[in-house]
Amino acid sequence: MNVLFVGAHPDDIETWAGGTAASYSQQGAKLFFCVATNGNVGSSTLGRDEIAKIRYKEAQNGAAVINAELIWLDFDDEFLIDSYETRLKFIEAFRIAKPDVVFCHWTQDYNPDHSISGMIVDECIHMAMVPNIKTQSKPCDKLPHVYFMDTPAGVNFEPQIYVDITSVFEKKVEMVGQHKSQNSWMKTMFGYDMESFLKVPAQFRGLQAGCRMAEAFRPSYRRGRTFIKHYLPQCLEISPNFHNAHK
Template sequence: MNILAIGAHPDDIEMQCAGTLALYAQAGHQVWMAIATNGNVGSPTHTSAEIGAIRKKEQEESCALIGAKLIWMDFDDEWLFNDRPTRTRFIDAIREAEPDVMFVHGPTDYHPDHRVAGQVAEDARIPASVRLVETALPYTKKIPHMFYMDNPTGLGFEPEAYVDISSVIETKREMLRRHVSQDAWIRAIYDDASITDMMDKNAAVRGAASGYGFAEGFREVKTYPRTGSFKLLPGFGA
């Protein structure tokens, strides 16, 4: 299968579903990670151009750890909107990856870029398969099954399904550790723990709720047409 996760910023996907992606990769599936914005405002010291380039390199390094292919959309951080250019780019991301399964941000996420990225991904799901919706890439014949990934720290999100990521928790940590600049930014503006510590806490909470050591939580996007089920998540329906 082809698996596509769409995140608003570099490190979003790693925080919310990298363990599940690592399990898919281990099972021989092709993983794609599409990043909507370039993270070009997240630095207390670098220029916008400098931090954007740094964050792209960090994302490339993270993807390489599980053999994921990167789709870099390069929209400006904090200025993501549900307009025609954005939807067109998201349609092409779906057409490029031809996914069977997609993971996207949910509507209860705290960050506007996250919510917009999730909504645009939902809105682009069907048009990507429509022949006369003409973009840079030909239409795909697949309509993927979609899941909402967890919110940062789990706030405002009630999972319907859990994936046991205990066996790949160190891979997930290492993917997050590649985002050095984001870790520095989070510490600078929130005076908080590292992004890896934040992830560990939520993965442990989700694990406790599901009987695993560490877990990631998901909700099915219940929309027409329904093209799959929870069995498309690793560990379900085995």
């Protein structure tokens, strides 16, 4: 099984789906981490080129923890836009990975790079199958399942699927820990440390799902994505009306 994770920034994949990726890795899946932007504004002390080089290396290290292949799209941080060029780069990434399952940002996430990258994935994944859309790699031959990842503090996000990450949480922490430049950046900008930022949401989603720690997702329902079966590791499915019924 090929699994593609698409994140707007270096460290997004590890933060919002690192446990799920680690579980897939244990099952022998072939993993791809596609990072849309180069993180070149993610420092208050380093210049754009310098921090971009650091974050590229950190992204390589994070992916290497679970033997994922890194696909680096290299768009400017905080300026990802939906354009012809952008879509072609995303389509090429899809064709490189040839995924059975794709994870991306929720289209109502707080950061425009997040929401735009999620929207491009959701709207363009089928285009990877179209022969007359030319990129370097050959077209895909199947339409993968697409899942949206959780948001910071769960804002504007109602999960329908959970993955139990209790047994792999420390691996997730190890992956995020490769992004050392962002630990100080997050403390400076937002006043929190990364381990707490990972632990509290995992415990909260675990409480909802009935396990110690979990990551939360929503399937993307479009033509051709019927979800007769889910292909998530340690999958805990909750009906769409679960949370409303238990308020």
